[in-house]
Ligand SMILES: Nc1ncnc2c1ncn2[C@@H]1O[C@H](COP(=O)(O)OP(=O)(O)OP(=O)(O)O)[C@@H](O)[C@H]1O
């Protein structure tokens with residue numbers, strides 16, 4: 001079965017691209033932050049590593065598990081085929097887990113040079129801002145490698161194991177487990193709320209340290225709400241579905257019907273939009289609050305530098321989540337090639353299908369942006385109260401505008417571009433794919 | 434008699450250099466049920482897809498219901514095809530996320546037409562009246578293929594093409610689907626062109642057209658299973674497969 005797993009990787013590399021990309025980038029980010037701990041154990045090194053790395057850890061673990069589950073589910077057909085050829089459940093599980101482990105290993109190995117370079121950049125930023133002595137030499141050692149390989153591998157294998165149990169567990173059966181997902185969502189939301197409360201109470205007046213708990217609050221809440229993506233999407237569709245239907249013609253009707261029957265698949269697209277909006281909004285506004293609170297406390301040039309460092313960290317995380325977003329959407333849309341072809345065989349034109357997908361994008365982004373905005377409040381409100389004594393940040397809305405615009409543009413571009421590609425060639429070839 | 438479909442000197446060479454159709458001319462009269470047979474790889478599916486406007490022939494002309502299919506752009510061909518042609522596939526190609534009823538009505542909705550008054554009747558006639566709100570995955574192969582036939586009929590097309598519609602079905606379901614296709618022709622006056630490997634299935638048709646190496650290789654009116662099987666044996670290496 002391991003042999004089949006390796007053969008799969010060799011012959012259908014396309015199906016594994018999404019998992020590879022998220023594992024690769026995730027491992028690189030984790031290695032970069034963890035390498036600061038290899039470099040030394042001064043307070044600023046450890047704080048940067050723990051805060052930045054802590055945010056990454058949760059997001060990377062979530063990204064790797066969600067892309068991996070997506071790619072395993074995509075191959076339900078192949079699994080069914082192997083099963084009918086006599087493969088047992090445990091054999092299939094070994095195959096799926098073997099593939100996941102192989103991808104995680106290759107991706108982590110490829111991530112080493114990138115993680116090394118990023119870690120260097122972080123250290124030189126810390127040195128430029130005077131937080132770390134110039135004499136400290138960069139070291140990339142066991143902590144970086146252990147964290148990078150460990151988290152990626154563990155995340156991938158755990159996700160593969162869980163998904164394999166569902167996909168390969170029963171012949172032809174793919175029971176949805178909404179209760180488990182909802183319980184998970186509640187746990188993440190509670191964890192987020194807990195961090196929020198800690199930020200507003202224990203961390204009140206603690207200055208920068210509040211950033212850590214506040215940042216975590218938003219991330220936990222984003223993931224909790226992301227797990228509720230199917231419900232969120234149904235809710236949004238119930239509210240604006242009639243409008244989409246009324247103005248979208250057949251395409252609108254198909255989009256709305258699609259949401260009702262394919263809520264789970266489309267939810268895979270809502271998740272990254274939600275996490276991107278939630279994490280980016282939360283961290284950017286938290287940094288804004290921090291900047292204003294810090295004004296006058298430290299010397300101006302110094303504050304400027306610390307600010308740069310924080311924005312680099314936030315930027316790295318935002319870029320990672322943005323890549324995840326595109327990555328997931330491309331994978332989820334490519335998977336619909338056959339569905340698109342079947343629509344075309346039934347008489348749909350390319351234009352009608354692009355219309356349908358565009359309207360789905362509307363529903364998906366509305367759900368994702370609403371969810372993400374709510375999640376970001378878990379960060380912004382308590383941090384504002386702890387750091388600046390204000391619940392609602394006196395910040396301008398333009399950064400939020402930019403984040404939402406980015407989410408919309410990335411989602412639309414990735415989805416529509418991939419749909420165009422999936423519509424190429426005759427429909428008869430598409431159903432064979 | 435009117436021709437539902439007429440093809441003139443159809444040629445099709447795929448990008449890999451394989452010539453699947455090598456000058457095929459044929460006409461299918463309205464209200465008839467024709468089977469197309471021939472060895473594997475003889476070009477049957479290619480013929481059906483080119484005649485249905487699903488694929489573009491390299492050369493040749495296609496007329497459906499008296500109108501020539503001249504469009505080369507995908508969208509224009511789709512619009513031409515969806516009001517004039519129904520297609521039934523071996524593997525059904527029903528949309529898994531749509532219910533039976535939504536699947537059947539899909540071509541109409543795509544063409545921007547209203548739900549016909551007889552939609553209910555069509556489903557009832559197919560014995561699917563009580564399953565209209567089920568998803569295809571809950572149906573048996575035979576039931577799915579009946580849904581596919583209903584979907585192919587719903588736009589009242591000039592012709593219904595079926596490519597091995599019973600290829601994935603057990604004997605009883607296959608007989609039901611063949612009976613249905615016969616009824617489509619003899620009770621509703623539609624035209625059906627069906628590719629099949631099975632002489633027994635071909636015997637349900639009014640006539641059989643034989644294809645070999647991308648060319649016509651004769652025809653037979655009022656076919657019987659035995660006569661068809663015998664003719665196929667002469668056509669080439671297919672005998673073993675057809676009997677299997
Ligand atoms: N998309 C394609 N690209 C390249 N070659 C093709 C393609 N489709 C069919 N062919 C080739 O064209 C020839 C005719 O194929 P076609 O599918 O029409 O045969 P068929 O009579 O339907 O066979 P079967 O009974 O096995 O279904 C074959 O040699 C086949 O390999």
Ligand SMILES: [Mg+2]
Pocket residue numbers: 477478479596
């Ligand atoms: Mg064929």
